[in-house]
Amino acid sequence: MAVPKRKQDLSSKPPKHGASKRRRVAKNESTSNTGDRKERRLDKLLWKKVALPDRLDDYEGFYGLEEVDDVELLRDPSTGGIKFMSPSGRNDDSASEDGDVPDGDFHVDSEWNGLEDDDKSHTATVGARDHLTEPRSAPKAKSSAKDAIKANGAKDKSQTKASAFAQLAEHEGNNVDFDVTAWRSLKLSPDTLASLANLKFTKPTPIQTQCIPEILAGNDVIGKASTGSGKTLAYGIPILERYLERRSSGALGHSHLALILSPTRELAYQITNHIKSLCGSGIFEEPRIATVTGGLSVQKQQRLLQDADIVIGTPGRLWEVISSGHGLLAALRNVQYFVVDEADRLLSEGNFKEAEEIINVLNSKHDLEDTDGEEDDDKPSQDGQIERQTLVFSATFDRSLQRKLSAKSHSGNNILKNEDATRYLLSKLPFRGEPSFVDVNPVAQMASGLKEGLVECPAGTDKDLYLYAAILLNVNLRTLVFTNSVSAVRRLVPFLQNLSLPALALHSGMPQKARLRSVERFSDVDKGSIMVATDVAARGLDIPNIQLVLHYHLPRQADMYVHRSGRTARAGNIGSSILLCAPEEVAGVRRLVAKVHAESAVANDDKAGIGEAKRQGFYIRTLDIDRKVVARLKLRATLSKQIADAQIAQEKGNKEDSFLKKAAEELGVDYDSEEFEAQGQKGKRGRGAGRARKEKEARGMSKAELGGMRAELKSLLRERVNVGVSEKYIASGRVDVNELLRQKESGGKTGEFLGNVGSLGLDD
Numbered sequence: 001m002a003v004p005k006r007k008q009d010l011s012s013k014p015p016k017h018g019a020s021k022r023r024r025v026a027k028n029e030s031t032s033n034t035g036d037r038k039e040r041r042l043d044k045l046l047w048k049k050v051a052l053p054d055r056l057d058d059y060e061g062f063y064g065l066e067e068v069d070d071v072e073l074l075r076d077p078s079t080g081g082i083k084f085m086s087p088s089g090r091n092d093d094s095a096s097e098d099g100d101v102p103d104g105d106f107h108v109d110s111e112w113n114g115l116e117d118d119d120k121s122h123t124a125t126v127g128a129r130d131h132l133t134e135p136r137s138a139p140k141a142k143s144s145a146k147d148a149i150k151a152n153g154a155k156d157k158s159q160t161k162a163s164a165f166a167q168l169a170e171h172e173g174n175n176v177d178f179d180v181t182a183w184r185s186l187k188l189s190p191d192t193l194a195s196l197a198n199l200k201f202t203k204p205t206p207i208q209t210q211c212i213p214e215i216l217a218g219n220d221v222i223g224k225a226s227t228g229s230g231k232t233l234a235y236g237i238p239i240l241e242r243y244l245e246r247r248s249s250g251a252l253g254h255s256h257l258a259l260i261l262s263p264t265r266e267l268a269y270q271i272t273n274h275i276k277s278l279c280g281s282g283i284f285e286e287p288r289i290a291t292v293t294g295g296l297s298v299q300k301q302q303r304l305l306q307d308a309d310i311v312i313g314t315p316g317r318l319w320e321v322i323s324s325g326h327g328l329l330a331a332l333r334n335v336q337y338f339v340v341d342e343a344d345r346l347l348s349e350g351n352f353k354e355a356e357e358i359i360n361v362l363n364s365k366h367d368l369e370d371t372d373g374e375e376d377d378d379k380p381s382q383d384g385q386i387e388r389q390t391l392v393f394s395a396t397f398d399r400s401l402q403r404k405l406s407a408k409s410h411s412g413n414n415i416l417k418n419e420d421a422t423r424y425l426l427s428k429l430p431f432r433g434e435p436s437f438v439d440v441n442p443v444a445q446m447a448s449g450l451k452e453g454l455v456e457c458p459a460g461t462d463k464d465l466y467l468y469a470a471i472l473l474n475v476n477l478r479t480l481v482f483t484n485s486v487s488a489v490r491r492l493v494p495f496l497q498n499l500s501l502p503a504l505a506l507h508s509g510m511p512q513k514a515r516l517r518s519v520e521r522f523s524d525v526d527k528g529s530i531m532v533a534t535d536v537a538a539r540g541l542d543i544p545n546i547q548l549v550l551h552y553h554l555p556r557q558a559d560m561y562v563h564r565s566g567r568t569a570r571a572g573n574i575g576s577s578i579l580l581c582a583p584e585e586v587a588g589v590r591r592l593v594a595k596v597h598a599e600s601a602v603a604n605d606d607k608a609g610i611g612e613a614k615r616q617g618f619y620i621r622t623l624d625i626d627r628k629v630v631a632r633l634k635l636r637a638t639l640s641k642q643i644a645d646a647q648i649a650q651e652k653g654n655k656e657d658s659f660l661k662k663a664a665e666e667l668g669v670d671y672d673s674e675e676f677e678a679q680g681q682k683g684k685r686g687r688g689a690g691r692a693r694k695e696k697e698a699r700g701m702s703k704a705e706l707g708g709m710r711a712e713l714k715s716l717l718r719e720r721v722n723v724g725v726s727e728k729y730i731a732s733g734r735v736d737v738n739e740l741l742r743q744k745e746s747g748g749k750t751g752e753f754l755g756n757v758g759s760l761g762l763d764d
């Protein structure tokens, strides 16, 4: 690596990032730091002018500077300064010896502090690429590089330092923490490699290996890979590459670089964070990202959007914001990458209307004149074709579409000629031609570390009780419970909380801030370990270490089973997905799960006639929960349910009352809640009337009654529940750790204690 000494001419065109770009590395790579080295003054090293390249647009940032090879940097622990060590007889000026630094007091921190580290004895070899010892940990490296950028301000200088760090990070082939050599074949820039090193992502996932080159080559891509397999960075990394390219050619700010559509707000924020963490290594200026979702101020989002490099949003709010004027529509037309994440959901459900409006804007013709008369790579090409890439990702695609797509990828047919296969995605999305279809795991949509099972809740028993039992039997696991309705979430959260379980809610009826707070708290290891959610949490959410997914309600569609279950067993981890169902639902559930497992296999194998066989292949097991144990939990569950119902009914009653009181006041009439209720009940029969009666009873429960029930529940939760022949106990809603320890001390087996999936038979 070369150490730049003086800038001589940086006035010409700035360095251009690209695949052809050569990196300035050590000329002498074989010299180790074991040979005789002497400390030299910086100005006594053997500096050489960097030769002028043949083509000016191909120079790489060091041209016009001076460089020096094979110099080791040594941090002086006493002064904190850096010493320059070069081999004896090399890198010396002719009169070098008398130029040796007399007292090791030569500080260069102000010139280059990219190696700053708490470890003052840290050394790095400059010029010997195989001997680089890099900043020891990502965070330290990150802050020092960031500080360097901040301190120096100037873009070119920060680039030089950034490149220095990036190369250091890249060369960490010898350092297990930072080994990013597995990424090399993707030909990413040093800055991106440094960012990946910073994230400690040692190698690309299969979807990344296959999609990144396709996208970098300029193709439109449809990418399919199982849940949790790294699809976000499969498009995030090429976007970063393009951003770095634009940045170094000074083309930032002309138009948005990327527009990413997400079906849910949470996913939009997650994509934002994911891309931010990729770009947040601190070695380059981060792209500006505008996250445009409902629940936040439209005006603020308009402002953010105006100068964003990357726009990430849910279609509804995004359309509201961009269609409100301010030239935002026009700016979006020039977007370089249009990404549709969770495409099948986004394009098939209620989102589609606004998504379609946005797509129409992208498809629409517009004035192609370059007003400033300058050539700009990022503007539409001369022939009127907008050079925008469309990238579409999901873990699931509509089966027949998928079948056609994968058939195409084998046969090489022109997919655009196949009307059936293109009937939806391809007709709607602004692909420029034939997109590349990348399906990295055609035989399995489910993550390989996922175990599946079902729990049969016997007829006539309360499902809430079984949910409670299933959670207790898995109590130390971070658990995501899926329901099909907002009201079920509202009911189950207090039900579990009353049982001393740390339950959180997530549903679309919650204010945006509360939704984000819930996800944040659930993600936090020390806080809530149970989240009860609607399918708003089913797609894309990447919460670390979810170990168990419980389907309280059966998913409505097969693909939803895939996505819900995909919240666990992510990024190569293991996890379990358990469906709670009534006896009459078991057969349907088996079919649904078998269908999911067969789906892609069928797509692949139908030609060979073995698809049907595979369709029959997967048989989801029934997991036994000891009914005696469930029976012992019944009283607690019943009490908790009654308390929860009373809480909800009273809250609802209060809200209704205050709303009606206000309405009555405005109308100038008297409000009598009893009379109003009686009117409302007139004509109601059957279940509706029964529910209303129960609600009324719950609402009418006095404080004393409620208090009594709470006290009773509290004392029940203190009691241990014997769970069978072995000495296992459930205490206050949690595993009784003291009992566990007592067993251990007295030589009892600990592994058989309640609280893991094995107890439901999934470990067989």
Ligand SMILES: Nc1ncnc2c1ncn2[C@@H]1O[C@H](COP(=O)(O)OP(=O)(O)OP(=O)(O)O)[C@@H](O)[C@H]1O
Binding pocket: 201, 202, 203, 204, 205, 208, 225, 226, 227, 228, 229, 230, 231, 232, 233, 394, 395, 539, 540, 541, 542, 566, 567, 570, 571
């Ligand atoms: N190359 C990599 N090495 C290690 N971990 C990675 C790598 N790429 C991504 N990850 C991590 O894997 C996890 C899952 O990634 P991501 O959320 O992109 O999955 P996905 O395929 O989009 O899942 P879903 O289909 O559920 O949306 C994330 O925590 C991410 O940080």
